[in-house]
Amino acid sequence: MIQVAINGYGTIGKRVADAVRAQPDMEVLGVAKTRPNFEAETAIEKGFALYAAIEEREHLFEEAGLDIAGSVDELVADADIVVDATPSGIGAENKSLYEEYETPALYQGGEDADLVDMSFNARSNFEDAADADHVRVVSCNTTGLSRVIAPLREEYGVEKVRATLVRRGGDPGQTSRGPINDILPNPVTIPSHHGPDVETIFDDLDIDTLGMKVPATLMHMHSLNVTLEAEVDAADVRELFADESRLFLIPEHMAIDGSGKLKEYALDAGRPRGDVWENAIWEDSISTVGRDLYLFQGIHQESDVVPENVDAIRAVLGEADAEESIETTDETLGIGL
Ligand code: NAD
Structure with missing residues (x-):
């Protein structure tokens, strides 16, 4: 099972977490958040392990009665891959953390193309991600x-x-x-x-x-x-x-x-x-x-990149080819209206 960390649990991150959980070959190791808002509350309700993205703010979660599983460093260290779904520009700041633990990382479309080894779209260039450690799922x-x-x-x-x-x-x-x-x-x-x-x-x-x-x-x-x-x-x-x-x-x-x-x-x-x-x-x-x-x-800006993130995980880790991955993702999510 591929152990996936999700750093940034907002509009994109929470959708990617649900999509990853639906995959037969992946598990959500945990999700990292900066503050104990409604999304932190639902992450716990859904049974995702919640990690503090910023150590100094850990006490805010405790004060809100939300259990924290550990720090984002621990999450990144233990994961096979990180999906960074933080706001534009924060992904670039997080890159050194992923490098420190040699954990491959996906970033989102708000990051610059030159931050990463390649920019990804499953239908167009899935195979090119095989040699990449830092990949941007385009906007x-x-x-x-x-x-x-x-x-x-x-x-x-x-x-x-x-x-x-x-x-x-x-x-x-x-x-x-x-x-x-x-x-x-x-x-x-x-x-x-x-x-x-x-x-x-x-x-x-x-x-x-x-x-x-x-x-x-x-x-x-x-x-x-x-x-x-x-x-x-x-x-x-x-x-x-x-x-x-x-x-x-x-x-x-x-x-x-x-x-x-x-x-x-x-x-x-x-x-x-x-x-x-x-x-x-x-x-x-x-x-x-x-x-x-x-x-x-x-x-639909909030969701079309979600299956692309799932496919990019398999592409980077070499776990499937484009056809297999897209088919699995589509079937598990119910893509095809
Ligand atoms: P969002 O603001 O909804 O979610 C980002 C989350 O990251 C928030 O929960 C925020 O609290 C958290 N966060 C902030 N700083 C953090 C840190 N240092 N560590 C961990 N978490 C942190 O943003 P979003 O809309 O999900 O966008 C995320 C990325 O996806 C951006 O690059 C954006 O450009 C891209 N994107 C967004 C959309 C969209 O329409 N919403 C579509 C495609 C791509």
């Missing part, structure tokens, strides 16, 4: 773009990608984020940083991205234009995507007109936390004009 947006671009490159060749990312202002729990009533070009400079991030997965890709922020918390929405190397029927692209387990094509009859109903569907389907691990592509939006392909896709 929610980069994951969503990579999952679409990989099969298009393999099947038709891609000349150029142009994407406009309409981004949620904040996650539902992020009360300090915004805008509350505005539509922001964000970042205002073009191209946005998302394109170069996708190039950490496909280094020879020509991609330009534009970003916006809107008063929404549920999901991001991508408006995508891919110039292919061949003229293709939209029906063929739909067929290609239908074979991809992490692309969900929303059929017209479902009458899902936006991210609100999509999340409602995920909740009705019994998904934990209403998570949508797949890219949700409106099937009717898939259109072609000559070599240009267009589509709209919803990206």
Whole structure:
């Protein structure tokens, strides 16, 4: 059994912990937190061993009546691998801790690409993680773009990608984020940083991205234009995507007109936390004009990177190949709406 430590038990960390626990070949050794908030409380209720991420704050957990299993150093020392899911920039500060105990580590999309040996997306470059000790699971947006671009490159060749990312202002729990009533070009400079991030997965890709922020918390929405190397029927692209387990094509009859109903569907389907691990592509939006392909896709920022973290664990430790790992992860989580 692979012993997994999770450092940072927030939006991403708590989802990764549940996903790791569902795997037949992995165990959650423990989760590290900085403060005894509601997530610490539920970690204990779920039976995860709770470790203090910052030693001087250990007493806060004791005062709140939460049992601490030890320090983050002990957790990292005993683990086969650490998933660092701390806020952007903290992962970089934690790297020396993982190096000290020679524990391989996964970082999240908020960290810089040059912190790590490679940037990871299961569908696109699983095998490249085999020789890496420090791996970055790319951001929610980069994951969503990579999952679409990989099969298009393999099947038709891609000349150029142009994407406009309409981004949620904040996650539902992020009360300090915004805008509350505005539509922001964000970042205002073009191209946005998302394109170069996708190039950490496909280094020879020509991609330009534009970003916006809107008063929404549920999901991001991508408006995508891919110039292919061949003229293709939209029906063929739909067929290609239908074979991809992490692309969900929303059929017209479902009458899902936006991210609100999509999340409602995920909740009705019994998904934990209403998570949508797949890219949700409106099937009717898939259109072609000559070599240009267009589509709209919803990206659930809180959860699409979760199966990618699970796969990255196996990729780094050499425990499975891409196909086996993706299949196991998909089956255990119930991916494929
Ligand atoms: P979050 O704020 O919800 O969770 C981070 C957790 O780490 C919190 O519980 C925080 O208390 C804890 N923490 C802070 N300092 C710590 C430390 N020194 N040691 C251990 N824990 C510490 O953040 P998140 O949204 O889960 O983001 C985590 C990472 O995932 C970031 O790199 C982010 O860019 C990336 N990411 C976030 C999203 C998203 O939409 N939320 C999507 C994809 C990737």
